[in-house]
Amino acid sequence: MPTFTADQIHAIAHRILVAVGTSAENAEVVASELRDANLAGHDSHGVIRLPQYCEFVADGFVKPDAGFEVVVDRPAFAVVDGQFHFGQVTATKALDIAREKARAMGTGTVFVRNCNHVGRLGSYAEKAARDGFAAQMCVNAPGPGRVVPFGSKQGKMGTNPISMAAPWNGDAMLLDMTSSATAEGKVRVAHQAGKPIPEGWILDADGNPSTNPGDLYGPPLGSILPLGGTMAHKGYGLSVMIDVFGGMLSGSGVCRKDLPRGANGVWMYLVDVEQVLPKDEYDQWMKTYVDDMKSSERLPGVDEILLPGEIERRRRAERLANGVEVADGTWTLLGELAAKLGTNLDNL
Numbered sequence: 001m002p003t004f005t006a007d008q009i010h011a012i013a014h015r016i017l018v019a020v021g022t023s024a025e026n027a028e029v030v031a032s033e034l035r036d037a038n039l040a041g042h043d044s045h046g047v048i049r050l051p052q053y054c055e056f057v058a059d060g061f062v063k064p065d066a067g068f069e070v071v072v073d074r075p076a077f078a079v080v081d082g083q084f085h086f087g088q089v090t091a092t093k094a095l096d097i098a099r100e101k102a103r104a105m106g107t108g109t110v111f112v113r114n115c116n117h118v119g120r121l122g123s124y125a126e127k128a129a130r131d132g133f134a135a136q137m138c139v140n141a142p143g144p145g146r147v148v149p150f151g152s153k154q155g156k157m158g159t160n161p162i163s164m165a166a167p168w169n170g171d172a173m174l175l176d177m178t179s180s181a182t183a184e185g186k187v188r189v190a191h192q193a194g195k196p197i198p199e200g201w202i203l204d205a206d207g208n209p210s211t212n213p214g215d216l217y218g219p220p221l222g223s224i225l226p227l228g229g230t231m232a233h234k235g236y237g238l239s240v241m242i243d244v245f246g247g248m249l250s251g252s253g254v255c256r257k258d259l260p261r262g263a264n265g266v267w268m269y270l271v272d273v274e275q276v277l278p279k280d281e282y283d284q285w286m287k288t289y290v291d292d293m294k295s296s297e298r299l300p301g302v303d304e305i306l307l308p309g310e311i312e313r314r315r316r317a318e319r320l321a322n323g324v325e326v327a328d329g330t331w332t333l334l335g336e337l338a339a340k341l342g343t344n345l346d347n348l
């Protein structure tokens with residue numbers, strides 16, 4: 001497997017994105033998000049996405065020359081329209097607006113409609129937390145999805161992620177998770193590797209539990225379960241509310257068969273922590289809390305109690321030091337894609 005530095009991962013993405021018609025400035029934003037997902041260990045949201053993104057551009061689903069419209073602008077909230085630009089470009093602009101409003105008003109809310117795939121949702125919440133905000137965000141996928149409503153065997157909903165972050169120790173405490181039992185990308189990775197998946201992730205087309213990732217892709221198509229195992233009504237409920245906040249309130253829509261693949265609705269909510277309580281007091285509360293969590297009695301085989309986001313933080317440090325491995329199959333695909341677009345991945 002080839003290994004790349006963070007800069008090389010960025011260069012791979014930037015070169016391909018420019019070749020597909022993205023401005024250098026916007027390619028910088030998308031490439032940085034893909035690189036950061038790889039660094040955080042979420043390879044399913046890193047450069048592996050480039051073939052899919054270029055397909056979306058070719059099909060007209062992603063519009064690299066689209067505009068950005070502020071549809072509603074109030075002191076503490078806004079509704080914006082991404083007009084199907086790259087989701088990373090739109091979400092970055094939306095986050096800037098949310099930050100500005102939260103700084104001015106204490107809280108800032110932004111709804112984003114017609115947004116494409118934003119990538120790793122936690123990235124935006126994490127950035128906000130590093131700037132002193134507590135942040136909550138969610139993304140819905142209004143088109144026909146793969147996740148079943150609780151009690152059904154018919155895939156309908158998106159994997160609808162939610163992300164919450166807060167300042168912690170000069171960085172971010174970050175929860176970033178799907179409301180489904182698994183991200184679709186993890187099933188795809190197992191499928192390509194010919195490996196079984198854990199029980200409780202998917203159903204086959206007849207609604208039977210399956211550990212064969214191929215059953216998701218069919219034909220006939222299987223489906224993904226909501227998060228929660230025997231208590232999956234909770235993951236399902238969370239996903240429904242993400243459809244309401246991300247899809248309905250943003251105006252992006254839900255249950256729409258007319259929307260392009262990848263069309264998302266986003267909700268971002270920021271609180272300026274220092275306007276709620278003094279920074280020293282907040283930092284002390286966080287320290288006391290984290291120390292208490294970490295000192296919990298551990299089960300056999302558990303080395304450490306971790307806080308949300310710690311795994312990603314450690315992977316980032318490890319990958320910055322040792323590089324990011326890209327699977328052979330992915331590297332071949334990226335080379336072919338570059339050649340098709342009239343560029344190459346030499347001398348990165």
Ligand SMILES: NC(=O)c1ccc[n+]([C@@H]2O[C@H](COP(=O)([O-])OP(=O)(O)OC[C@H]3O[C@@H](n4cnc5c(N)ncnc54)[C@H](O)[C@@H]3O)[C@@H](O)[C@H]2O)c1
Pocket residue numbers: 042045117118119120121122139159160161163174175176177178182183264305306307308309310311312
């Ligand atoms: N843009 C989209 O439409 C979309 C859709 C689905 C998923 N995603 C992204 O996919 C990524 C993967 O999601 P996921 O649900 O598979 O993530 P995951 O299951 O790997 O992690 C979920 C959360 O659990 C935390 N965690 C993991 N192990 C832990 C431990 N031992 N102790 C404490 N906390 C721990 C992580 O820090 C993270 O916050 C996310 O970045 C998400 O934003 C994006």
